[in-house]
Amino acid sequence: MRLYATQTSPYARKVHIALLEKNIPCDVEWVDLRAPGHAALEHNPLGKIPVLVRDDGSSVYDSAVIIQYLEVLRPEPAIIPHDPEARIEALRIEALASGIMDTTIAWVLEQRHASDCQDAAMLQRARGKILAALAMLQEETDAWQDAGTVSVLTLAQIATVAAVGYVDLRVPDFLVQFPDLTTWMHTMRLRPSVSATAPR
Template sequence: MRLYATQTSPYARKVRIALQEKAIPCTVEWVNLRDPDHPALTHNPLGKIPVLLRNDGSAVYDSAVIIQYLEVLYPDPPLLPLDPDARLEALRIEALAGGIMDATVSWVLEQRRATDCQDPDVLQRARGKVLAALAVLQEETRLWVDAATAPVLSLAQIATVAAVGYVDLRAPDCLPQFPELMTWMHAMRLRPSVRDTWPQ
Protein backbone atom coordinates (compact mmCIF):
# COMPACT_ATOMS: atom_id res chain seq x y z
CA MET A 1 0.00 0.00 0.00
CA ARG A 2 1.00 3.61 -0.54
CA LEU A 3 -0.03 6.64 1.50
CA TYR A 4 0.00 10.11 -0.03
CA ALA A 5 0.68 12.61 2.73
CA THR A 6 2.42 15.79 3.78
CA GLN A 7 4.72 16.01 6.77
CA THR A 8 2.60 18.65 8.49
CA SER A 9 -0.96 17.40 7.84
CA PRO A 10 -2.56 16.31 11.12
CA TYR A 11 -5.04 14.17 9.17
CA ALA A 12 -2.23 12.30 7.46
CA ARG A 13 -0.34 12.05 10.73
CA LYS A 14 -3.31 10.33 12.34
CA VAL A 15 -3.14 7.64 9.66
CA ARG A 16 0.66 7.40 9.86
CA ILE A 17 0.48 6.80 13.62
CA ALA A 18 -2.23 4.18 13.15
CA LEU A 19 -0.15 2.37 10.53
CA GLN A 20 2.84 2.28 12.84
CA GLU A 21 0.81 1.21 15.88
CA LYS A 22 -0.60 -1.69 13.86
CA ALA A 23 2.78 -2.45 12.24
CA ILE A 24 1.20 -2.31 8.78
CA PRO A 25 3.71 -2.05 5.94
CA CYS A 26 3.00 1.02 3.83
CA THR A 27 5.08 3.31 1.63
CA VAL A 28 4.60 7.01 2.39
CA GLU A 29 4.90 9.39 -0.55
CA TRP A 30 5.19 13.09 0.29
CA VAL A 31 3.19 15.43 -1.91
CA ASN A 32 3.22 19.18 -2.40
CA LEU A 33 -0.38 20.34 -2.29
CA ARG A 34 0.56 23.59 -4.03
CA ASP A 35 1.64 21.62 -7.07
CA PRO A 36 -1.36 21.62 -9.45
CA ASP A 37 -0.38 18.15 -10.64
CA HIS A 38 0.39 16.48 -7.31
CA PRO A 39 -0.23 12.71 -7.48
CA ALA A 40 -3.01 12.58 -4.90
CA LEU A 41 -5.24 14.43 -7.37
CA THR A 42 -5.25 11.35 -9.56
CA HIS A 43 -6.90 9.35 -6.78
CA ASN A 44 -8.96 11.93 -4.88
CA PRO A 45 -10.83 14.50 -6.99
CA LEU A 46 -10.86 16.87 -4.01
CA GLY A 47 -7.07 16.90 -4.05
CA LYS A 48 -6.95 16.38 -0.29
CA ILE A 49 -4.66 14.12 1.66
CA PRO A 50 -4.25 11.59 3.08
CA VAL A 51 -5.05 9.15 0.33
CA LEU A 52 -4.35 5.45 0.81
CA LEU A 53 -3.69 3.62 -2.42
CA ARG A 54 -4.54 -0.06 -2.04
CA ASN A 55 -2.55 -2.83 -3.67
CA ASP A 56 -5.21 -3.20 -6.37
CA GLY A 57 -4.83 0.49 -7.27
CA SER A 58 -8.08 1.68 -5.72
CA ALA A 59 -8.02 4.66 -3.36
CA VAL A 60 -9.36 5.19 0.15
CA TYR A 61 -9.89 8.65 1.68
CA ASP A 62 -10.27 10.59 4.04
CA SER A 63 -8.37 9.87 7.29
CA ALA A 64 -11.38 8.59 9.24
CA VAL A 65 -12.36 6.23 6.42
CA ILE A 66 -8.78 5.03 5.99
CA ILE A 67 -8.52 4.13 9.66
CA GLN A 68 -11.85 2.28 9.60
CA TYR A 69 -10.59 0.38 6.57
CA LEU A 70 -7.35 -0.52 8.38
CA GLU A 71 -9.37 -1.73 11.38
CA VAL A 72 -11.29 -4.11 9.13
CA LEU A 73 -8.25 -5.27 7.18
CA TYR A 74 -5.95 -5.60 10.21
CA PRO A 75 -8.18 -6.09 13.27
CA ASP A 76 -5.27 -6.84 15.62
CA PRO A 77 -4.28 -4.89 17.54
CA PRO A 78 -7.56 -2.98 17.64
CA LEU A 79 -7.57 0.80 17.84
CA LEU A 80 -11.28 0.86 18.71
CA PRO A 81 -12.99 -1.05 21.53
CA LEU A 82 -15.68 -3.58 20.71
CA ASP A 83 -18.06 -2.41 23.45
CA PRO A 84 -20.62 -0.14 21.73
CA ASP A 85 -20.55 2.60 24.39
CA ALA A 86 -16.76 2.64 24.60
CA ARG A 87 -16.53 2.65 20.80
CA LEU A 88 -18.94 5.58 20.58
CA GLU A 89 -16.87 7.47 23.16
CA ALA A 90 -13.68 6.89 21.18
CA LEU A 91 -15.33 8.11 17.98
CA ARG A 92 -16.65 11.17 19.81
CA ILE A 93 -13.12 12.09 20.88
CA GLU A 94 -11.86 11.46 17.35
CA ALA A 95 -14.52 13.85 16.05
CA LEU A 96 -13.58 16.46 18.65
CA ALA A 97 -9.91 16.19 17.70
CA GLY A 98 -10.89 16.45 14.04
CA GLY A 99 -12.77 19.65 14.83
CA ILE A 100 -9.62 21.08 16.40
CA MET A 101 -7.71 20.27 13.23
CA ASP A 102 -10.41 21.85 11.05
CA ALA A 103 -10.60 25.02 13.15
CA THR A 104 -6.82 25.37 13.26
CA VAL A 105 -6.62 25.00 9.47
CA SER A 106 -9.29 27.73 9.11
CA TRP A 107 -7.30 29.97 11.45
CA VAL A 108 -4.07 29.35 9.53
CA LEU A 109 -5.67 30.07 6.15
CA GLU A 110 -7.21 33.29 7.41
CA GLN A 111 -3.88 34.36 8.93
CA ARG A 112 -2.19 33.85 5.57
CA ARG A 113 -4.38 36.48 3.93
CA ALA A 114 -3.16 40.05 3.70
CA THR A 115 -3.64 41.76 7.06
CA ASP A 116 -6.21 44.20 5.72
CA CYS A 117 -8.21 41.31 4.23
CA GLN A 118 -8.38 39.15 7.35
CA ASP A 119 -11.75 38.68 9.04
CA PRO A 120 -11.35 39.11 12.82
CA ASP A 121 -14.59 37.22 13.44
CA VAL A 122 -13.28 34.17 11.56
CA LEU A 123 -10.06 34.25 13.58
CA GLN A 124 -11.88 34.67 16.87
CA ARG A 125 -14.37 31.89 16.18
CA ALA A 126 -11.67 29.46 15.08
CA ARG A 127 -9.52 30.21 18.11
CA GLY A 128 -12.51 29.89 20.44
CA LYS A 129 -13.35 26.47 19.05
CA VAL A 130 -9.78 25.29 19.46
CA LEU A 131 -9.53 26.50 23.06
CA ALA A 132 -12.88 25.00 24.07
CA ALA A 133 -12.04 21.63 22.54
CA LEU A 134 -8.51 21.58 24.02
CA ALA A 135 -10.05 22.03 27.47
CA VAL A 136 -12.14 18.89 26.92
CA LEU A 137 -9.14 16.93 25.64
CA GLN A 138 -7.15 17.91 28.70
CA GLU A 139 -9.83 16.27 30.84
CA GLU A 140 -9.71 13.15 28.67
CA THR A 141 -5.92 12.79 28.93
CA ARG A 142 -6.16 12.60 32.71
CA LEU A 143 -7.52 9.08 32.14
CA TRP A 144 -4.63 8.15 29.81
CA VAL A 145 -1.66 8.41 32.17
CA ASP A 146 -0.12 5.16 30.90
CA ALA A 147 -0.71 5.78 27.19
CA ALA A 148 2.97 6.40 26.40
CA THR A 149 3.86 2.83 27.41
CA ALA A 150 0.63 1.04 26.46
CA PRO A 151 0.83 -1.93 24.06
CA VAL A 152 -1.13 0.05 21.47
CA LEU A 153 -2.69 3.50 21.31
CA SER A 154 -6.42 3.90 20.95
CA LEU A 155 -7.93 5.87 18.10
CA ALA A 156 -8.98 8.56 20.58
CA GLN A 157 -5.38 8.93 21.75
CA ILE A 158 -4.01 8.93 18.21
CA ALA A 159 -6.45 11.65 17.15
CA THR A 160 -5.60 13.70 20.24
CA VAL A 161 -1.87 13.51 19.50
CA ALA A 162 -2.43 14.59 15.90
CA ALA A 163 -4.71 17.49 16.84
CA VAL A 164 -2.61 18.86 19.70
CA GLY A 165 0.57 18.41 17.68
CA TYR A 166 -0.91 20.51 14.90
CA VAL A 167 -1.95 23.27 17.29
CA ASP A 168 1.58 23.19 18.67
CA LEU A 169 2.90 23.64 15.14
CA ARG A 170 0.55 26.39 13.95
CA ALA A 171 -0.83 28.16 17.04
CA PRO A 172 1.44 27.26 19.99
CA ASP A 173 0.26 30.24 22.04
CA CYS A 174 -3.04 28.39 22.53
CA LEU A 175 -1.40 25.68 24.61
CA PRO A 176 0.22 27.18 27.76
CA GLN A 177 -3.15 27.38 29.51
CA PHE A 178 -3.41 23.58 29.29
CA PRO A 179 -0.37 22.42 31.28
CA GLU A 180 -1.67 18.91 31.99
CA LEU A 181 -2.36 18.34 28.32
CA MET A 182 1.14 19.51 27.45
CA THR A 183 2.67 17.25 30.10
CA TRP A 184 0.80 14.32 28.56
CA MET A 185 1.99 15.27 25.08
CA HIS A 186 5.58 15.54 26.30
CA ALA A 187 5.37 11.99 27.66
CA MET A 188 3.82 10.77 24.41
CA ARG A 189 6.83 11.99 22.42
CA LEU A 190 8.76 9.05 23.87
CA ARG A 191 6.53 6.67 21.92
CA PRO A 192 8.05 5.73 18.53
CA SER A 193 4.86 6.25 16.49
CA VAL A 194 4.47 9.74 17.95
CA ARG A 195 8.14 10.69 17.76
CA ASP A 196 8.60 9.40 14.20
CA THR A 197 5.60 11.35 12.88
CA TRP A 198 6.28 14.68 14.61
CA PRO A 199 5.44 17.56 12.22
CA GLN A 200 8.41 19.20 10.56
Protein backbone atom coordinates in the same frame (compact mmCIF):
# COMPACT_ATOMS: atom_id res chain seq x y z
CA MET B 1 0.18 -0.10 0.10
CA ARG B 2 1.12 3.51 -0.29
CA LEU B 3 0.03 6.52 1.76
CA TYR B 4 0.05 9.91 0.07
CA ALA B 5 0.54 12.62 2.67
CA THR B 6 2.15 15.92 3.53
CA GLN B 7 4.59 16.23 6.38
CA THR B 8 2.43 18.72 8.29
CA SER B 9 -1.09 17.36 7.74
CA PRO B 10 -2.63 16.29 11.06
CA TYR B 11 -5.09 14.05 9.22
CA ALA B 12 -2.25 12.23 7.47
CA ARG B 13 -0.36 11.98 10.75
CA LYS B 14 -3.37 10.33 12.38
CA VAL B 15 -3.39 7.64 9.68
CA HIS B 16 0.38 7.25 9.75
CA ILE B 17 0.36 6.70 13.52
CA ALA B 18 -2.43 4.14 13.15
CA LEU B 19 -0.44 2.25 10.52
CA LEU B 20 2.57 2.12 12.83
CA GLU B 21 0.54 1.15 15.90
CA LYS B 22 -1.12 -1.69 13.99
CA ASN B 23 2.21 -2.67 12.39
CA ILE B 24 0.81 -2.52 8.86
CA PRO B 25 3.55 -2.15 6.22
CA CYS B 26 2.98 0.89 4.05
CA ASP B 27 5.14 3.19 1.93
CA VAL B 28 4.66 6.91 2.52
CA GLU B 29 4.97 9.37 -0.36
CA TRP B 30 5.15 13.06 0.47
CA VAL B 31 3.29 15.34 -1.92
CA ASP B 32 3.23 19.08 -2.48
CA LEU B 33 -0.44 20.05 -2.65
CA ARG B 34 0.46 23.37 -4.29
CA ALA B 35 2.07 21.63 -7.26
CA PRO B 36 -0.20 21.22 -10.29
CA GLY B 37 -0.85 17.60 -11.05
CA HIS B 38 0.55 16.35 -7.74
CA ALA B 39 0.47 12.59 -7.20
CA ALA B 40 -2.57 12.47 -4.91
CA LEU B 41 -4.80 13.87 -7.67
CA GLU B 42 -4.50 10.61 -9.56
CA HIS B 43 -6.09 8.75 -6.66
CA ASN B 44 -8.48 11.35 -5.22
CA PRO B 45 -10.17 13.76 -7.64
CA LEU B 46 -10.43 16.33 -4.84
CA GLY B 47 -6.65 16.28 -4.52
CA LYS B 48 -6.90 16.05 -0.74
CA ILE B 49 -4.74 13.96 1.52
CA PRO B 50 -4.34 11.52 3.08
CA VAL B 51 -4.99 8.98 0.35
CA LEU B 52 -4.28 5.29 0.90
CA VAL B 53 -3.70 3.30 -2.28
CA ARG B 54 -4.26 -0.39 -1.75
CA ASP B 55 -2.22 -3.15 -3.35
CA ASP B 56 -4.89 -3.64 -6.03
CA GLY B 57 -4.59 0.04 -7.02
CA SER B 58 -7.90 1.14 -5.52
CA SER B 59 -7.98 4.21 -3.27
CA VAL B 60 -9.34 4.95 0.17
CA TYR B 61 -9.53 8.57 1.28
CA ASP B 62 -10.59 10.74 4.16
CA SER B 63 -8.65 9.92 7.30
CA ALA B 64 -11.69 8.63 9.20
CA VAL B 65 -12.55 6.21 6.37
CA ILE B 66 -8.94 5.04 6.11
CA ILE B 67 -8.90 4.31 9.86
CA GLN B 68 -12.05 2.20 9.50
CA TYR B 69 -10.45 0.35 6.59
CA LEU B 70 -7.32 -0.39 8.61
CA GLU B 71 -9.46 -1.92 11.35
CA VAL B 72 -11.09 -4.21 8.76
CA LEU B 73 -7.76 -5.03 7.15
CA ARG B 74 -6.08 -5.93 10.44
CA PRO B 75 -8.62 -6.24 13.28
CA GLU B 76 -5.95 -6.88 15.90
CA PRO B 77 -4.55 -5.00 17.59
CA ALA B 78 -7.70 -2.93 17.58
CA ILE B 79 -7.43 0.83 17.96
CA ILE B 80 -11.22 1.25 18.05
CA PRO B 81 -12.74 -0.49 21.08
CA HIS B 82 -15.13 -3.39 20.45
CA ASP B 83 -17.42 -2.46 23.32
CA PRO B 84 -20.24 -0.34 21.82
CA GLU B 85 -20.14 2.42 24.43
CA ALA B 86 -16.34 2.64 24.39
CA ARG B 87 -16.44 2.68 20.58
CA ILE B 88 -18.83 5.63 20.50
CA GLU B 89 -16.66 7.43 23.04
CA ALA B 90 -13.54 6.91 20.92
CA LEU B 91 -15.32 8.14 17.79
CA ARG B 92 -16.64 11.17 19.70
CA ILE B 93 -13.13 12.16 20.74
CA GLU B 94 -11.91 11.58 17.18
CA ALA B 95 -14.61 13.98 15.97
CA LEU B 96 -13.58 16.55 18.59
CA ALA B 97 -9.93 16.26 17.54
CA SER B 98 -10.89 16.57 13.87
CA GLY B 99 -12.85 19.71 14.70
CA ILE B 100 -9.73 21.18 16.30
CA MET B 101 -7.74 20.36 13.17
CA ASP B 102 -10.39 21.88 10.87
CA THR B 103 -10.74 25.04 12.91
CA THR B 104 -6.99 25.52 13.39
CA ILE B 105 -6.43 25.21 9.65
CA ALA B 106 -9.17 27.80 9.02
CA TRP B 107 -7.58 30.10 11.62
CA VAL B 108 -4.13 29.76 10.04
CA LEU B 109 -5.45 30.43 6.53
CA GLU B 110 -7.29 33.54 7.69
CA GLN B 111 -4.15 34.79 9.46
CA ARG B 112 -2.27 34.59 6.16
CA HIS B 113 -4.40 37.36 4.70
CA ALA B 114 -3.19 40.93 4.92
CA SER B 115 -4.08 42.31 8.36
CA ASP B 116 -6.62 44.76 6.94
CA CYS B 117 -8.38 41.92 5.09
CA GLN B 118 -8.71 39.51 7.99
CA ASP B 119 -12.10 38.64 9.45
CA ALA B 120 -11.53 39.51 13.10
CA ALA B 121 -14.85 38.06 14.21
CA MET B 122 -14.10 34.76 12.49
CA LEU B 123 -10.67 34.61 14.13
CA GLN B 124 -12.16 35.24 17.55
CA ARG B 125 -14.82 32.55 17.08
CA ALA B 126 -12.26 30.05 15.83
CA ARG B 127 -9.93 30.74 18.74
CA GLY B 128 -12.78 30.26 21.20
CA LYS B 129 -13.75 26.94 19.65
CA ILE B 130 -10.19 25.65 19.64
CA LEU B 131 -9.60 26.62 23.27
CA ALA B 132 -12.88 25.06 24.42
CA ALA B 133 -12.08 21.82 22.60
CA LEU B 134 -8.53 21.72 23.96
CA ALA B 135 -9.93 22.13 27.48
CA MET B 136 -12.11 19.08 26.91
CA LEU B 137 -9.18 17.08 25.54
CA GLN B 138 -7.13 18.01 28.60
CA GLU B 139 -9.83 16.41 30.76
CA GLU B 140 -9.71 13.28 28.59
CA THR B 141 -5.94 12.94 28.87
CA ASP B 142 -6.16 12.88 32.67
CA ALA B 143 -7.25 9.24 32.28
CA TRP B 144 -4.51 8.41 29.76
CA GLN B 145 -1.40 8.88 31.86
CA ASP B 146 -0.12 5.41 30.91
CA ALA B 147 -0.71 5.90 27.18
CA GLY B 148 2.99 6.20 26.45
CA THR B 149 3.59 2.60 27.52
CA VAL B 150 0.42 0.74 26.46
CA SER B 151 0.71 -1.99 23.84
CA VAL B 152 -1.36 -0.04 21.33
CA LEU B 153 -2.89 3.45 21.30
CA THR B 154 -6.61 3.92 20.89
CA LEU B 155 -8.11 5.99 18.10
CA ALA B 156 -9.03 8.66 20.66
CA GLN B 157 -5.42 8.96 21.77
CA ILE B 158 -4.08 8.91 18.20
CA ALA B 159 -6.48 11.65 17.10
CA THR B 160 -5.61 13.72 20.17
CA VAL B 161 -1.89 13.49 19.40
CA ALA B 162 -2.52 14.60 15.81
CA ALA B 163 -4.73 17.53 16.84
CA VAL B 164 -2.59 18.82 19.71
CA GLY B 165 0.56 18.34 17.65
CA TYR B 166 -0.90 20.49 14.89
CA VAL B 167 -1.93 23.25 17.28
CA ASP B 168 1.57 23.15 18.75
CA LEU B 169 3.02 23.47 15.24
CA ARG B 170 0.84 26.37 14.07
CA VAL B 171 -0.37 28.27 17.15
CA PRO B 172 1.59 27.05 20.19
CA ASP B 173 0.36 30.02 22.25
CA PHE B 174 -3.06 28.36 22.35
CA LEU B 175 -1.59 25.57 24.51
CA VAL B 176 -0.15 27.83 27.21
CA GLN B 177 -3.23 27.56 29.41
CA PHE B 178 -3.30 23.76 29.19
CA PRO B 179 -0.17 22.60 31.05
CA ASP B 180 -1.50 19.11 31.79
CA LEU B 181 -2.31 18.53 28.13
CA THR B 182 1.12 19.82 27.14
CA THR B 183 2.82 17.54 29.66
CA TRP B 184 0.87 14.56 28.36
CA MET B 185 1.88 15.43 24.82
CA HIS B 186 5.55 15.65 25.81
CA THR B 187 5.31 12.16 27.28
CA MET B 188 3.65 10.83 24.13
CA ARG B 189 6.51 12.15 21.98
CA LEU B 190 8.68 9.38 23.45
CA ARG B 191 6.47 6.76 21.79
CA PRO B 192 8.01 5.54 18.49
CA SER B 193 4.86 5.99 16.39
CA VAL B 194 4.50 9.57 17.63
CA SER B 195 8.13 10.60 17.29
CA ALA B 196 8.38 9.04 13.82
CA THR B 197 5.43 11.08 12.54
CA ALA B 198 6.31 14.45 14.03
CA PRO B 199 5.78 17.33 11.57
CA ARG B 200 8.95 18.44 9.79
